Amino acid sequence: MSTDSAVSAEPAPARRLLPLIVPALAVGVVSALVLLGVSLLADRLQDVLWETLPDALSIGRYSSLWVIVMLTAIGLVAGLVIRAVPGRAGPDPATMGLVDPPLPPGVVPGLLLVTVVALAGGVSLGPENPITAANIALAFWAGRRFAPGAPAELWLALAAAGTIGALFGTPIAAALILTETLASRPGTGALWDRLFGPLAAGAAGSLTMTLAAHPSFDLSLPAYTHTHWSDLLSAVVITSAGAVLGLAAVYAFPYAHRAFRAVRSPVLALTLGGLLLGLLGALGGPLTLFKGLDEVKELAADPDGWSAGRFALMAVVKTAALLIAATCGFRGGRIFPAVFVGVSLGLCAHALVDGVPVAVAVTCGVLGVLLAVTRQGWLSLFTAAVLASDMNLIPLLCVATLPAWLLVTGRPQMQLKKDGTPLR
Template identity: 65%
Template sequence: MSNEAVEAPPPAAQPTVSARTLLPLVLPALAVGVGCSLLFLAVSEAAEKLQELVWTELPDALGVDGYGAPWMILLLTLTGVLVGLVVWKAPGHAGPDPATLGLGGEEPLPPYVLPGLVVVTALMLAGGPSLGPENPIIATNVALAFWLGRKVLPRAPGALWVSLASAATLGALFGTPVAAALVVSEALAGKPLPIRGSLWDNLFGPLLAAAAGALTTTLVASPSFDLGLPPFGRPGWSDLLAAVVVSCAGAVLGMVAVFAFPYVRGAFARLRHPLLTLPLGGLVLGLLGALGGHLTLFKGLHEVGELAADPEGWSAGQFAGMTVVKLVALLVAASCGFRGGRIFPAVFIGAAFGLCAHALVPGVNVSVGVAAGVLGVLLAITRQGWVSLFTAAVLVASPAILALLCIASLPAWLLVTGRPQMQLSQDGTPLR
């Protein structure tokens, strides 16, 4: 027997994909991207018109304060009643229990569920509950793309339409395809790639759909996530320490809501009927709005812009109060049955928390505080690492902040990974 060591076989070469394989994806990706963006914009526009009507025009006509406590309590409760009626009577009950759903990737919903889901999403966005549009809009676009795509191109795999629609909607929501690319690459990690090629081969279609969705949104609505915070220059050691401490504290704060989620959801579930759970949830949200003020209502993206426009305009106690009220409002809205996502309200929570840190310790740079607070809270609430890092970074619009956030994300991730998520299985236990 030879004493020579047996040489290991050379690693298999990465399979290559020709342009001929990818080119057929171009037209479907563009069509899905534009269509997903237009639906998102249509729902958003309808919700904004309704919000203007019920929060400004109607109270002005009645001679009452639209953001006074009585009107907030009445309107949030009425929103719960209307959403409860749709969930009760609409075909498909406006989709599955939102407490069991994540950001995307679930089985496409049947088409007959979608009208009810769109209606309750618009009512929720206009009525003031602390949820964003991302989850129901992604679910609606995925279902429509899957249904139409299978009719137009029956030989194409169903998973293609799911990935294109998910990426396109994320591109439309954030106004850039970068977030979609990060989410899709994270979803593909550790799984067999749909296309036998590189990761970029598999990102080609979703990234094109996301770019089309983002460009359509930008041309029509010109969205911006930049909060206009003071410029952040060269980072120092104190900035790194602040970013680590604030992000870790934000992650702990977010985990408080995560741990409470199954218990609050279980309490609402005991009522068993949407015309009980949703109006009660709306009443609680109205009381919270009266306590925290009108800035703690709605999805929070416009409201966080008001906070960031005047970082010195509130005391540390006021920032802390808004942080806690918004966190409880997100917990209640996600538990009682309102259809909506958690990214945008989590951004408000993290930003208010970061501004509180700046107010308590003026040496904490306001941009670092806001970005690190958003990073920590999002990591806990969404458990989406790339989305959390990307969202926190774009709020400040300073390349120098990115290195701090990358470092700060590591200890914050250690605090949340492997722990319960803010998503329940069908038996009511939290996913891990």
């Protein structure tokens, strides 16, 4: 067969991409519904644990005693659930990233259950990692059942994109993250051909979540109208400081994980982790509990409501809480707590130097911490920018990314190999 005839026998790109639309939309919608269902259940349980129950016992809702008791109890319950459910709710979460190979479908119910417990109980982790893992497992199972000829990577990409689109309320986040993922993997075809299905899934996920829950990352920060030379210096310093703080947690990650594994019993390790989280919550205050998304909006609504020392304390406490929660065995993601750390750090910088614009301080703090914690450049830049929803900040953030990236690139990641050593 001639080369010309072989080329002509291949289907045109449009004919290859069109069949992806229906499964991509379906996966995106289901991914958003799983996220929405878990979030609603966690919110309802949170109301019971932090409002109804302490009121019935005549205990202050967020008193130090209740915070310590509740987080310790949540650790015990999570440990018991993990021990009881099939598959132990998945692998060690310290070894898992945001987008990983599919888990067995039998693991999903237990994984979602323990995620609801952690989210409702005030653990400093977000829903992104376990929800993405659950949706990938479900999409892979359904895809193998109804379209066995499709490549496994397709279902992984569609589920990841649908979940990320739902989490951030926009398919752009999914496209940016998967661009980095696809760039590191061999493949054929134009990049946008490879992103076609995931982008459709991300759009379906984000639209479903937007119509159902109206999520917003916009912190309504004061408008940033004009760039000054001093702002450029401030941006570089704050972003680099955020990267250093994030790297401190990254370097401590394997040591904390090793300490909890030395306990041997997962139930005891999670109970101990819950106790430590409770002590940190009592020290840092209620705003340092939970995943952090609602809490950063409260911080940003009153940038002058706390002192520089208080903002610094909250940043350090949340960093320590993220480190403990991610290494003792709780299931959850690290993006949302890292955003809280960055916002607190940025507001600390603004409180120390009043001339630093709030929007610059907050977005650069988030950018630096996320670069260290996630090692995802596009995700970090996108998240920082979307918090302010101000295009005037984009050039400043791009410049601030460069020195911070030099600090974090080549360093260990906040994820471990099976043997407990950090990924690089």
